Amino acid sequence: MAVYTHLTAGEIAQFIARFDVGALRSAKGIAEGVSNSNWLIETERDGAAHRFILTVFEARTDAADLPFFLSLLDHLASKGQPVPRTIHTRDDANMTLVRGKPAALIEFLPGVSIDDPDEAQAHAVGVALADLHLATRDFTQTRQTSLGIPTCVGMVRDHAERLGEVDPALPDILPDCGASLLESWPEGLPGGTIHADLFPDNVLFVGEQVTGLIDFYFACTGLLAFDLAVTHAAWSFTATGNDFRPSIGRALLAGYESRRPLTQEERQALPILAQGACLRFVATRVEDWFATPADGLVRRKNPMQFAQRLAFYRDRGEAAFQS
Numbered sequence: 001m002a003v004y005t006h007l008t009a010g011e012i013a014q015f016i017a018r019f020d021v022g023a024l025r026s027a028k029g030i031a032e033g034v035s036n037s038n039w040l041i042e043t044e045r046d047g048a049a050h051r052f053i054l055t056v057f058e059a060r061t062d063a064a065d066l067p068f069f070l071s072l073l074d075h076l077a078s079k080g081q082p083v084p085r086t087i088h089t090r091d092d093a094n095m096t097l098v099r100g101k102p103a104a105l106i107e108f109l110p111g112v113s114i115d116d117p118d119e120a121q122a123h124a125v126g127v128a129l130a131d132l133h134l135a136t137r138d139f140t141q142t143r144q145t146s147l148g149i150p151t152c153v154g155m156v157r158d159h160a161e162r163l164g165e166v167d168p169a170l171p172d173i174l175p176d177c178g179a180s181l182l183e184s185w186p187e188g189l190p191g192g193t194i195h196a197d198l199f200p201d202n203v204l205f206v207g208e209q210v211t212g213l214i215d216f217y218f219a220c221t222g223l224l225a226f227d228l229a230v231t232h233a234a235w236s237f238t239a240t241g242n243d244f245r246p247s248i249g250r251a252l253l254a255g256y257e258s259r260r261p262l263t264q265e266e267r268q269a270l271p272i273l274a275q276g277a278c279l280r281f282v283a284t285r286v287e288d289w290f291a292t293p294a295d296g297l298v299r300r301k302n303p304m305q306f307a308q309r310l311a312f313y314r315d316r317g318e319a320a321f322q323s
């Protein structure tokens with residue numbers, strides 16, 4: 001589940017009354033997600049039903065970053081990208097407070113997230129990611145990530161003595177906590193606004209069509225090819241078994257390059273970028289692993305899944321990205 005802040009029905013009704021969206025009919029806590037608290041809201045206006053997502057931002061989301069995230073959604077929506085637009089209050093604010101925490105109401109998008117994508121869906125995700133990169137070329141706001149590779153190395157190091165408690169194999173996969181990546185990290189690659197967390201649970205489909213890109217709350221200014229590497233690492237392995245699916249990786253890259261061809265330098269950098277992408281998710285998962293009780297309501301994500309993917313990219317090198 002991911003409802004950390006338990007709002008009463010009265011609090012939700014008061015929140016909704018700040019918007020010109022009709023009368024509240026229902027509010028259901030959403031189980032998916034791990035970062036923030038989300039509700040599916042239904043309202044009624046002029047006899048028609050309307051749906052929205054209410055998000056209360058929790059500890060990992062810095063309130064100071066919300067203007068960036070929410071303006072980014074509106075920028076992309078205004079360019080016809082499949083992202084939820086923000087709903088503004090009667091006072092024209094896209095962000096407000098609930099119980100002292102920042103909260104936003106955004107458009108509900110149709111579609112379902114896919115665990116085991118087919119090639120057409122992977123191709124469509126590649127297209128959608130490249131379109132996102134192209135549509136933000138004139139987005140002027142910037143945000144530095146709080147999860148850069150040096151930070152992620154430090155996060156893993158903070159738990160170096162206990163990595164074996166997660167899995168006995170983890171210390172062997174990351175004997176240096178990922179520090180060697182810093183020596184070969186590429187410089188000078190094309191940058192821009194990136195999603196940075198485009199996992200299958202953050203993409204909604206109707207059939208083969210992408211109807212929603214959601215959860216922009218790690219978006220930042222970064223290397224475009226790093227975003228592609230994150231997406232490759234998140235989509236190209238089986239959800240159970242963690243086996244590489246080369247045809248999915250190829251379809252994703254082909255979809256991306258059908259809109260934005262990679263430079264030679266970007267292509268060469270993919271193996272190291274993909275290892276960095278995996279380290280980023282190992283780092284937050286390791287942190288969460290030791291901060292979340294094993295029997296807690298929030299299901300911990302296993303760091304080993306991305307440690308194994310990191311080892312895969314390290315062993316396979318450029319062959320992981322060959323067409």
Ligand SMILES: Nc1ncnc2c1ncn2[C@@H]1O[C@H](COP(=O)(O)OP(=O)(O)O)[C@@H](O)[C@H]1O
Nearest residue numbers: 030032033034035036053084107108109214215
């Ligand atoms: N705009 C939206 N339209 C439809 N469903 C959404 C939307 N935003 C979020 N959801 C649903 O809520 C879930 C959790 O949202 P998400 O933003 O991923 O939360 P978290 O930041 O905690 O990961 C998603 O998996 C999806 O089912």
Ligand SMILES: N[C@@H](CCOP(=O)(O)O)C(=O)O
Nearest residue numbers: 033034035197199215281301
């Ligand atoms: N995609 C990350 C988790 C980030 O949480 P989200 O629920 O906000 O997508 C991971 O799998 O570790």
